[in-house]
Amino acid sequence: MTAPGPDETGDDPEYRDSGLARERTSLSWTRTAIAFAALGGTVLKVNLATGLIILVIAPVIWQLGRVSRGAIPGADGGPPAMSEVSARRLFVITVSIVGVALLCLVIAILGRSAPGALR
Amino acid sequence: MSWTTRLAALLPTTVERDAGGTEPDPRFTFANERTFLAWSRTALALVVAGLGIVQLLPPFPGVPEGRHLLGVPLIVLGAVLAVAAYTEWVRNQRALRRGEPMPTSVMPWILAATITGIAIIAAVVLLLSALR
Numbered sequence: 001m002t003a004p005g006p007d008e009t010g011d012d013p014e015y016r017d018s019g020l021a022r023e024r025t026s027l028s029w030t031r032t033a034i035a036f037a038a039l040g041g042t043v044l045k046v047n048l049a050t051g052l053i054i055l056v057i058a059p060v061i062w063q064l065g066r067v068s069r070g071a072i073p074g075a076d077g078g079p080p081a082m083s084e085v086s087a088r089r090l091f092v093i094t095v096s097i098v099g100v101a102l103l104c105l106v107i108a109i110l111g112r113s114a115p116g117a118l119r
Numbered sequence: 120m121s122w123t124t125r126l127a128a129l130l131p132t133t134v135e136r137d138a139g140g141t142e143p144d145p146r147f148t149f150a151n152e153r154t155f156l157a158w159s160r161t162a163l164a165l166v167v168a169g170l171g172i173v174q175l176l177p178p179f180p181g182v183p184e185g186r187h188l189l190g191v192p193l194i195v196l197g198a199v200l201a202v203a204a205y206t207e208w209v210r211n212q213r214a215l216r217r218g219e220p221m222p223t224s225v226m227p228w229i230l231a232a233t234i235t236g237i238a239i240i241a242a243v244v245l246l247l248s249a250l251r
Contacts, residue, residue, distance in 0.1 A: 021149040028156040035163045042167050046174045086152055086212070087131040093159055094205040101166045101198035108173040108190055 029065025032093070033058045039100065047111060050103050057096050064089045134209055140216030151211045158204035158226065162197040169193030181251030185244040189237060196233045200226065 037058035044051025127133055142148075173190035182188075203226050210222045 021146040025149040025153050025156075028153045032156045032160055032163075035160045039163050039167045042171065046170065086148065087134040087209070090152070090155055090205055090208055091129075091131045093156075094201050097159060097162050097166070097201035098198045100163070101194050101201070104166050104170045105191065105194050105198075108170055108187070108194060111174065113174050113178075113186070 026065060030062060033062035033065070036061050036096075036100075043104065043107070047107050050107060053103070054100055057100070061093060061096070064092060129206060129209060134212075137213075139213070140218065143212075143215040147215050148212070151208055151215065154211075155204050155208040158200060158207070161230070162200040162204065165193045165197035165200065169195075169197065179244055179248040182244050182248050185248065188240055188244060192233065192237055192240075196230075200230065203229065 037055060040051050040053075040055035040058060042051075043054055128137070169190040169192070171190075172193065173186045176186055179185035207222075207224055207226060213219075214221050
């Protein structure tokens with residue numbers, strides 16, 4: 001799959017400017033960071049230390065999305081290709097979610113339940 | 120291919136080294152990244168739902184392990200989806216770089232099957248709880 005040629009651009013703003021795609025991706029990173037913060041806030045009610053750990057991850061995730069907010073790297077000796085940069089960032093998110101899931105699993109199995117804690 | 124080789128193929132350094140092909144249109148890379156992020160948020164939502172069921176719901180009368188039966192599989196599914204999302208991203212990005220057809224995703228099937236299973240368990244737990 002390659003970029004459309006100059007005669008294929010048409011009137012679709014998406015074809016004329018990939019900045020919209022970048023903006024959507026940037027917003028997606030922000031939503032993911034918010035999801036981490038929301039999970040951290042919930043876990044905070046159940047287990048303070050684990051909740052704080054997850055809350056700390058949220059700004060890290062937001063910061064990881066900075067590449068999506070930066071310039072698209074060029075192929076001629078510029079910054080590294082996007083897929084190379086993405087692999088590391090997305091791997092970090094995957095490891096974070098698996099780690100958080102394991103922590104939550106331990107809390108779910110071993111922790112004392114607190115019905116109505118969110119009230 | 121052994122499991123260790125498969126796992127090693129997912130490491131960022133391996134992904135970068137074996138990328139092959141040419142850098143695709145940034146819009147496709149962005150779209151692939153957004154799909155990964157959407158699955159990641161789904162995974163997080165499953166984890167928080169599972170934890171909420173186990174920790175915050177009152178126990179089901181007559182079914183003491185009911186909350187764990189419902190919550191633990193959701194948390195495990197969250198972890199599985201996170202790893203699967205990354206695997207899918209790697210496969211899609213590789214296909215984009217090489218100009219190959221996009222691989223078929225099994226993730227919607229995994230999600231639908233597991234949620235259906237958990238819904239059935241939930242119905243059974245509620246029925247048992249109501250009968251006692």
